């Protein structure tokens with residue numbers, strides 16, 4: 001049962017992504033051994049964590065004989081850019097609902113989504129898919145068979161990408177004879193966190209998940225914990241997991257989201273500069289810059305046990321750097 005669900009995906013990315021030690025960064029935070037999982041290299045139109053989710057979502061869209069995919073996000077949405085690319089690969093029409101007004105100039109992810117052939121609708125204050133049903137009805141009236149991917153690709157189907165990713169990580173840890181004590185990653189629409197939570201249970205990954213919250217706003221009236229819990233509970237039923245999950249089992253680190261979604265502060269700048277200059281690795285200003293700063297702050301303050309092996313799960317997002325150039329380059 002588990003294997004049937006996990007194997008039913010549409011091939012979009014380059015897997016496994018590398019699992020690497022960060023030697024020079026570990027010297028800066030002495031007492032810790034820091035590793036990185038390179039989901040910025042998943043391969044689909046500059047990569048990122050959504051490629052894993054889309055392998056399952058696009059498979060379902062094709063199984064349901066849909067010809068059109070609709071999804072939503074911010075103008076610099078990595079999810080939307082990767083959805084546009086996945087639709088191009090699968091031969092599906094793609095409609096993106098992006099918050100804000102049409103800008104005078106397209107750059108970063110917005111430029112790439114457009115190059116990848118997406119039909120773009122600007123939806124003002126609505127950046128989390130509030131208008132999806134309106135667009136869906138219009139497209140249906142034109143005879144289209146639509147498949148809706150929720151904000152961030154975060155439902156049970158999308159989360160399967162990170163259930164599968166845990167299996168992939170477990171194999172790499174066994175090959176490298178390595179145990180990871182803590183896994184830090186950005187959590188925003190919740191699908192990655194839900195998938196990792198389910199995967200950790202299914203594949204007995206003995207590690208503590210350290211999701212760093214990115215967006216302090218709720219999604220459709222739900223907190224991030226509630227969204228993650230909903231997906232985990234559904235998945236636990238489908239996979240017949242014995243453990244009973246409670247909302248209190250789902251936690252997120254909320255110490256680094258105060259500036260608001262997409263606002264670059266000294267925190268993000270610090271992490272981006274340090275990773276670039278010690279390891280030649282580029283983080284993004286919205287997600288990985290913020291989450292990596294959270295991890296570095298935990299290490300600096302010794303909030304987790306010295307001697308631990310710590311993994312940063314890089315989730316991509318590079319194209320938005322070009323939209324934030326004035327915030328990053330001073």
Ligand SMILES: Cc1ncc(COP(=O)(O)O)c(C=O)c1O
Nearest residue numbers: 078188189190191192287315317
């Ligand atoms: C680069 C990047 N990292 C992390 C996330 C958060 O993943 P999730 O939405 O599954 O919580 C996103 C979501 O858009 C993202 O684009």
